[in-house]
Amino acid sequence: MLNILYRNMKWRVQNPITIVITLIQPILWMVLYGTVGANSMHSTISNYNAFILPGIMVLVTFSACCSGGIINYIMKNNASFYRVLISPVKRVSVVSGQALETVILSFIEISVLMAVSLFFSVRVPSDPLSFLSMLIILFLTAFFLSCLTYTMSLLLPNEVVYETVMNAIVLPTFFLSSALFPSETLSKNLYIVIYLNPFSHVINILRKILMNEPFPAREFFSVSLLLLILCIITFSCALYRLKKETAK
Amino acid sequence: MYTIQTQDLSKTYKNGVNALNNLNIQVKEGEVFSLLGPNGAGKSSLIKILTTQCLATKGKAFILDIDTQKNPDDVRPLISCVSQSISIDSHMSLKENFIFQARLYQLDNKTINQRMKLLIESFELSDYVKYPVSTYSGGIKRRLDIAMNMISFPKVLFLDEPTTGMDVQSRRAMWDMIQKIKETFRTTIFLTTHYLEEADILSDSICIIKDGKELIQASPYELKRLTGNSMIKIGLTDAKLLPSCCRYIESLKLCSSSYIRGESAFFVSDDSDSSFPLIIRALLDKPFYVKSADITSPSLEDVFIDLISKKEVKEDKKVC
Numbered sequence: 001m002l003n004i005l006y007r008n009m010k011w012r013v014q015n016p017i018t019i020v021i022t023l024i025q026p027i028l029w030m031v032l033y034g035t036v037g038a039n040s041m042h043s044t045i046s047n048y049n050a051f052i053l054p055g056i057m058v059l060v061t062f063s064a065c066c067s068g069g070i071i072n073y074i075m076k077n078n079a080s081f082y083r084v085l086i087s088p089v090k091r092v093s094v095v096s097g098q099a100l101e102t103v104i105l106s107f108i109e110i111s112v113l114m115a116v117s118l119f120f121s122v123r124v125p126s127d128p129l130s131f132l133s134m135l136i137i138l139f140l141t142a143f144f145l146s147c148l149t150y151t152m153s154l155l156l157p158n159e160v161v162y163e164t165v166m167n168a169i170v171l172p173t174f175f176l177s178s179a180l181f182p183s184e185t186l187s188k189n190l191y192i193v194i195y196l197n198p199f200s201h202v203i204n205i206l207r208k209i210l211m212n213e214p215f216p217a218r219e220f221f222s223v224s225l226l227l228l229i230l231c232i233i234t235f236s237c238a239l240y241r242l243k244k245e246t247a248k
Numbered sequence: 249m250y251t252i253q254t255q256d257l258s259k260t261y262k263n264g265v266n267a268l269n270n271l272n273i274q275v276k277e278g279e280v281f282s283l284l285g286p287n288g289a290g291k292s293s294l295i296k297i298l299t300t301q302c303l304a305t306k307g308k309a310f311i312l313d314i315d316t317q318k319n320p321d322d323v324r325p326l327i328s329c330v331s332q333s334i335s336i337d338s339h340m341s342l343k344e345n346f347i348f349q350a351r352l353y354q355l356d357n358k359t360i361n362q363r364m365k366l367l368i369e370s371f372e373l374s375d376y377v378k379y380p381v382s383t384y385s386g387g388i389k390r391r392l393d394i395a396m397n398m399i400s401f402p403k404v405l406f407l408d409e410p411t412t413g414m415d416v417q418s419r420r421a422m423w424d425m426i427q428k429i430k431e432t433f434r435t436t437i438f439l440t441t442h443y444l445e446e447a448d449i450l451s452d453s454i455c456i457i458k459d460g461k462e463l464i465q466a467s468p469y470e471l472k473r474l475t476g477n478s479m480i481k482i483g484l485t486d487a488k489l490l491p492s493c494c495r496y497i498e499s500l501k502l503c504s505s506s507y508i509r510g511e512s513a514f515f516v517s518d519d520s521d522s523s524f525p526l527i528i529r530a531l532l533d534k535p536f537y538v539k540s541a542d543i544t545s546p547s548l549e550d551v552f553i554d555l556i557s558k559k560e561v562k563e564d565k566k567v568c
Contacts, residue, residue, distance in 0.1 A: 003351040014339040079335035087352035088324040
């Protein structure tokens with residue numbers, strides 16, 4: 001697993017543009033949309049940048065994980081993917097190494113995003129329990145998304161189709177969540193859709209932690225359990241698809 | 249016990265393409281085995297099945313008596329495969345590529361360092377260690393690809409058209425490398441190639457396949473003997489008449505088969521010495537102006553073309 005992780009991290013370090021590009025869009029959201037939105041929402045939300053930061057964190061995680069799928073296509077094109085497949089390495093190690101690389105990338109990008117958000121009066125939770133809870137939620141979210149994007153990269157025939165499909169998933173998921181506005185103010189039908197989006201719950205709990213609300217223990221466990229289940233499902237799917245590569 | 253063996257191996261893809269059709273081959277330990285065949289003959293499909301990349305539709309394939317279909321996990325530590333496209337990771341250094349490959353095979357650091365040193369020296373890669381892999385020429389990248397795949401000391405090394413696209417000098421360097429692997433590491437080499445000269449020089453055993461079915465398997469020497477001791481080579485002043493010349497001689501039943509290569513027509517006959525004057529007389533009787541005529545020994549290319557052009561090989565000619 002560490003072997004695969006090291007190889008992918010090395011690729012990432014040698015291609016820093018993939019880190020920069022996946023960061024640009026979320027930072028623009030944070031800086032531009034955050035400033036514009038703050039003016040129109042100042043009556044209902046005291047710090048709009050802190051309000052949208054959890055959603056942007058999920059968006060940046062999505063972007064980082066999507067680029068993980070692209071690495072898989074690059075490895076397939078230069079045949080090293082198949083060299084790994086016919087080696088005695090365990091399939092679990094391949095999926096884990098692949099997933100952990102994008103988890104690490106997500107954490108790097110989230111750190112940059114949080115550093116930028118400090119300029120917009122956003123406070124990093126000082127309470128260790130809240131901070132640790134935030135890390136656990138972010139880890140599970142990133143792991144789930146990286147397994148999902150890896151599965152998609154094994155399912156879809158090429159990077160063009162992959163990019164198109166991922167764009168069709170990411171933006172609707174982002175907009176149909178509680179990322180940009182309070183879901184309580186929406187119509188009933190839209191509220192149901194947003195409630196069914198698991199990322200709304202991730203965003204809500206991160207928001208509570210970042211806005212220094214009392215620690216939502218019950219919500220934390222339920223969201224962690226939901227993410228854990230999603231991680232297990234997507235990890236199993238990725239493993240199944242990888243095994244199918246040699247069972248055609 | 250054979251190192252590689254297939255029994256009635258068949259592969260039909262989802263789109264209905266029949267890549268392999270009851271293929272039977274045997275490869276002995278320590279030999280260089282070459283698989284020859286026209287495009288679409290099933291060479292790559294066979295390599296994919298033997299290297300556990302895909303499953304056969306029917307039949308069995310064994311590596312050192314282990315069923316590749318049932319126990320792929322037991323086969324993988326024993327094999328290594330250099331695919332048609334170069335599989336090294338250009339973003340890693342030469343040594344990192346070796347280490348990455350070695351760790352896939354769970355080798356410890358001491359073994360990795362020992363083998364890496366040996367392989368770098370054996371394959372004359374020392375001069376390139378300090379340079380980024382992305383700056384290497386195609387030939388050096390291919391050399392690294394093969395050396396890297398040797399770090400696990402595989403029992404069987406699959407080389408899928410390793411010299412395709414190489415210049416003559418690089419190709420000859422590759423041949424030396426293959427000989428060295430055979431002699432130094434005693435690895436069984438399974439080679440597919442389009443270059444018949446390459447197969448002739450390197451191989452202990454050659455199998456020619458067509459439409460997913462083996463036509464013949466024998467040593468290069470035996471293969472050349474099969475076509476007959478000699479062939480009749482005819483050159484005409486007007487090369488455009490060669491096809492009609494072949495048809496004419498075949499219609500007179502003065503040869504068993506014929507084909508054109510370059511500026512000459514080749515006539516295969518069981519007794520070339522007797523057929524030669526008859527063919528010359530027949531051509532002179534017609535308006536074919538003979539520029540050159542010769543009795544030559546068949547090359548592997550002649551054998552290949554002869555076998556491929558026939559629909560089926562007569563059973564009495566079959567060696568395997």
